[in-house]
Amino acid sequence: MNHRAVDFILRLVRISCSKDVSEDLLLKLFYETHSDRMVLETVCSMLVDCYIKENEVGLALELACKMKSFNMIPSIGVCNSLLKALLELNELDLAWDFLDQMLRQGSGLNVAIVSLFIDKYCRKGQLLSAWTFLMEMKNYGIKPDVVAYTIIIDSLCKVSCLGEATSLLFKITRLGISPDSVLVSSVVEGHCKAGKPKEAINVINFFNLKPNIFVYNSFISKLCADGDMVEASLIFQDMFELGLLPDCVSYTTIIGGYCKDQDMNRAFQYFGKMLKCGIKPSVTTYTVLIDACCKSEDLEMAECLFQKMIMAGLVPDIVTFNTVIDGYGKKGHLHKAFMLLDMMRSAGISPDVTTYNIIIHSLIERGFTNEAKVILDELVQRGISPDMVTFTNIIDGLSKKGDFEEAFLIWFYMSERHVKPDVVTCSALLNGYCRARRMEEANTLFLRMLDVGLNPDLVLYNTLIHGFCRTGNMDEACNLVTMMVRNGILPNNVTHQAFVLGFEKKWVKNPEESAALKLQQLLLRHDIHVDVD
Missing domain, CATH: 1.25.40.10 (Tetratricopeptide repeat domain)
Incomplete structure (x- = not known):
């Protein structure tokens, strides 16, 4: 009888939701047609529960509160369901208010x-x-x-x-x-x-x-993260000896470990065992293998796994799509990357900022800066916020082409979007200036970068030092070495090679020896004894 009543009430709720019928009307209907108070309270509890099942939590709460006027409250089980639904919707204050009402009405x-x-x-x-x-x-x-x-x-x-x-x-x-x-x-x-x-x-x-699967999976995960695949495989075999059957998580973890270890033969061996044991691989399992294939530039196998995944009835998630798009992008297969982008949208999966960053980076790497800017516009139009990586990629591409005016427009647009440039972004622009031997602008940008509180790293210092050495300005190069040492950054072989280039430009007789001697002198001023040769 209760099951029939629930089905009937659920049908009424669905009709009321689709035809915008007030829950007050249903409550009034039940109140007028049921004289027995216990029956009425049970029916109203069912009504609240049906609204919860239909994800109409707001209506369920309103109805539960209106029951108070009839001196009724939903059953404790329904109250628990309502509280759980409110908490899942992050309505903590409403949940507390309803709990307070429950306590005031005598519900324990x-x-x-x-x-x-x-x-x-x-x-x-x-x-x-x-x-x-x-x-x-x-x-x-x-x-x-x-x-x-x-x-x-x-x-x-x-x-x-x-x-x-x-x-x-x-x-x-x-x-x-x-x-x-x-x-x-x-x-x-x-x-x-x-x-x-x-x-x-x-x-x-x-x-x-x-011993249980959960514990063994924890140990295997730790061993795989540490790269101890010998011990991980032994633990995996122990599970069988104890009568435990590895699950999808077990196989995916050890497959991921071998992929990380670049041992694709072992990874596919475990994948084969997984299929042979009748354990259905998850989206994560396929994604781990696809990612490893893309990294090893085996796009044919990555495509095969991607198709196999779809044929198995699994829907690739955003991570899977991004992984394959990245693989295509790095190999220069841009047409396939864009085909996959369309496929994503057809599957109802919205590209995220990572997807667009992959596409933009792939375009920039092949000199398609105008197309990359079009993708940036599309990204913004779709309501996605470009991040540091997005802007850095485009600025880097424009700088390499010597299009500094356009690069600065992107830089200013970056500020408009409240994205603060980091050292990598500055390095991209500085590298462009140094390539073009426009060292005055490079130095101005460097000083502006210091003013806003950014801390240059060794790569950035070396970029600027190389730029000055390339133009034969050894004084500025030496000043930069002094600055970096003061900031706790020591010159490396790249710095030394830049100095060699600088002294070659000065037509010094032995540029390598002169470079080493000059760097040692600069370091000794700070009481640092290092063999820089």
Whole structure:
């Protein structure tokens, strides 16, 4: 009977939403047709629940509040669902108001409701608020359970507060709460991610945690991140010996490890084992392999995997698309990159700033600066904010072509978009000036860069030093070396080669020896003894 009633009410809700019928009308209808108060309260609870299921959380909340005028409140299960829906929508204040209404109407607070709020605070990074709320549970006569503590401890692990997480884990055992495998596994994973496998093993041994996929995946992930593929493969085989079957995460992790290690044969061996065991690869699995193929310039295999992925019924995500587009861009296959961009849009996936940056960089690398500027305009028109990489790529391309006026227009447009240039952006423009031997403008830009508080790095110093040496201006080059040493940056072989070029321009008899001697003199002024030859 209840199932039929729910289906009927759900149908009414869908009709009311599609035809813009007020929830007041439905509430009035039920009130006028049901004389039994308990039945009416149950039916109204069902109505609120149906609105939640239809993602009409605002209407569900309005209806729950209007029930108050009839001295009714939704069932505790529906109240929990409403609170959960409000918290998922980040409506924390509305959730608190509704909880307050529940308490005033005599509905008791339970550990499930408290856990909802604790989880929300933890997801927002407000661990202190979550902990305070957990402690206040006692004031309502509620004893925190393992779920509530698991939320707190897991959140502590995710923000690398492993000492506090482990301490709390041991503390709750003294309070008579038995940690389950989920709780212990989250602490084990935290230690593994932090590079502390010994501490992870100590926790496993203390709580007699039976081996499970979650724990093994944590260890494999750590070993793969460290590049210890021999140990990772041994741990992987141990899973079979213990009767555990590796899951998609296990295979994807070890495949990713071998890809990172550039051992594509082993990566594909594990991919083959995965398919043979009947485990369906995920989008991430394919993306990891595609990325490795693109990096090794095996675009044919990358294309094959991309097509296989689609044929398997998987929808490539933004990361997958960006990976393949980047592969095409680096090889100069711009027509294929643009075809994939169109394919993205057809699949309902909106290109992000990374997608556009890849396209712009590929165009710039091949000298298509005008086309890159068109892509920049498209990016802005689509409501996407260009970032530092976007502007730096275009400025670099224009500078290399000697189009400094256009480069500065982009620079000023960058300021209009409230994107602050960094050292890399300045280096792109400085490099262009130095190539064109326009050292006066290069130096002016450098001084302006210092004025706005940017700290030059070794690459930028060397770019400018090389520019001055190329024009035979050794005095300015020496001044820059002095400045960089004062700022704690020592000259390197690139600096030395620039000085060699400078002394060659001066027709010095032994430019290499003169360059080494001059750099040593500059370093000795700061009491630095280094062999720069």
